[in-house]
Amino acid sequence: MTTSGISRRGALRMFGIGALGVASAGVLGACAPSGAGTDAGGGDPKSKNFDFTSWSLNEEAAKPSIEKIIKAWEKAEKSSIRAVSYPYNEYLSQLTLKLGGGETTGAVHLDIAWLAAIAQMGRLADVGPAAAGGGYTDVALKSGVYDGTQYGLPWNIGSIGVIANSKLLKKAGIEKHPATIEEFEDALRELKGLGEGVVPYAAATKVAQLKDIFPWMQTFGCTLYEGGKVTIGDDASVDAVAWYKKLHDAKLIAADVDRFDARALFGQGKAAFYDDAIIGKGVTSAQSKDKTLAAAMQPVERPVLKAGDTPQALLWGGVIAIVKGKGQDAATEFALHTTTDRATTSEYFAARALPPSTTAGLAAPEVAKDAFTTEWTEKITRTATGSPFWQFAQSTQIDEAVAKHVQAVLVGREKPKDAMKEAREEVTALIKR
């Protein structure tokens, strides 16, 4: 029989030291302050290799044109770009986690609504010097600014508005675009009369895109946020939600619809109106079997409460931000090239119908003469405004809090007045956090 050769005391001492070490590390680790936010990123900022993170790389219609830009850059600069993507609806949370864990480097594509949330993590580089010579329009440049610092190089700037299917409108005998809420409702009822499963207005009813309710609240006269106070909960916002509920109950809008469902319905010729960004034309027509749909898509002014009111629309766009650390310099050059190079922006516009953010890019003949883009700019972007909640890091939670209450109204779980009152309280609490 063999013995271990280790004395009892020695073994217990070793075990004790080991256990104490693990426990101490655990307790210290558990008690240590955690969370995102070291100021400097890791890695060599001069590295030619970096990541490019974009939700568009997850979308069939957009992926080829972005990959083309990436490949052209890699070839010209003899570098390597790792393409990373997450679906749009998951993008912000995934990016936040990766960025917080120091796993994201290089360039990141951001919706302008998310800039404040990401910039507050302290990991984005100031791209002011690079932006200065980019030739961006003022509106575009401002979309990349948070708290006085330029964190994003604007890629595309536009708005979210209403798109109509002119073929369906004609079929329903609607000759003139409805200008007021009342006319709009009448038109929706005409469209409902077509039958065949037509959803007159494929408005968002799922939480993910129910932020689309904000322009309707503004249409009814709610300012959302004014003088440091949340105004959701006022009569105008309650009226807007009650009206939305009325459309829902009359089946003029459909239950369980988000942007992707709306595009699918519109693409199948089963929706006459839906809300989308200018990008919608390219995405929706590309996934439709009806090759004449693109020509039938019309940007229309959002109906107003009474004639003479300003049509409401939400500013929309994307910027490319740069993460401090590995590949920072090369990623900045890549972002500048992608957003300002004349040939690149024109080719990207031709592929995706997304207007560029530079003065020269917008003046390019293929952009300036594009009827849909021109019409969109005149009818929708002209009066579009940014959300007053974008200035807060909690802007996405604010959108979600309001959306959940609106959805609760739609499914009959809450009354509009109580729901909006609760939404105001939640939004106010989120802003104070």
Next chain:
Amino acid sequence: MSTAAPPQKAPPPRGRTGARLSDGAFALLLTAPGIALFAAIIFYPLLSALITGFFRQDLRLPGREFVGLDNFAYWLNGDLFTILEQTLLFTVGATLAPFAIGFALALALNTGIKGSGFLRGVFLFPWVIPGVVVSFLWMWIFNANYGVLNGVLVQAGIIEESVAWLGRPGTAMLAVIVTKTWASFPWMMVMLLAGLQTVPRELHEAASMDGAGAVRRFFAVTWPQVRGVASIVLLLEFIWNFQHFDTIYVLTGGGPAGTTETFATAVYQTAFSGFDIGRATALGGLWMVLLLLLVVVYLRITERKGDA
């Protein structure tokens, strides 16, 4: 090659006490790596999470602030009991429905019907598909505007127009339970079939000779023999469903209006949509306490079975 006996080895050096390692201490030493691993991957994250529950902490921002029991109070004064109720509704539904289906199929297959081997393979099919894929399949089936289910029901004249199965409070939870049932029944069927196959055929023959019918034989012979397996299967499925996430998250995300929110989705949404890691871990702590009660029941049952 030398055949001489090897030289006698010196006895191993002794420790200062001169005592050799006892069997108990040696066993402890052998388990030490396992204990250290447990401490590193279970105990540390658990402790860290429980401590985080006492802080206000945003996942995106550095630092955190001690808030005492505020995060726990937030849930206890807020949605905790609604979430518990919905979690229990899902758990009970998604446990009993696949059990009933699985047991019925196991009984049928146990009769030795023709093609039972093939059928067993076919019935296992839903089980081998990843849960997320199953959820996406059913999401398309239940889709309000272009789903297969609505298409079939409208064509058959059962409904006049499409129903938002996942968008209405009354039907969303039902749809989630149906999906989970489809994914779970094969596992239950296999376990129960294994249990049924251990029932001695002689017992059935004897009962038949005594004049017992099929129902009587089921309650007097079959059930007592498989009761142990059935209780373990039910309890394990109950515990798993109590923690289940992917089906609910993919199908409804906890909606509409929070009517399918369970502990799993609420913790996820609070942490990764709300970025409020303090409240998320507080809810996780409360959830864990409830789960521990179930684990105690499971251990009691397995111990009793072991003693029997």
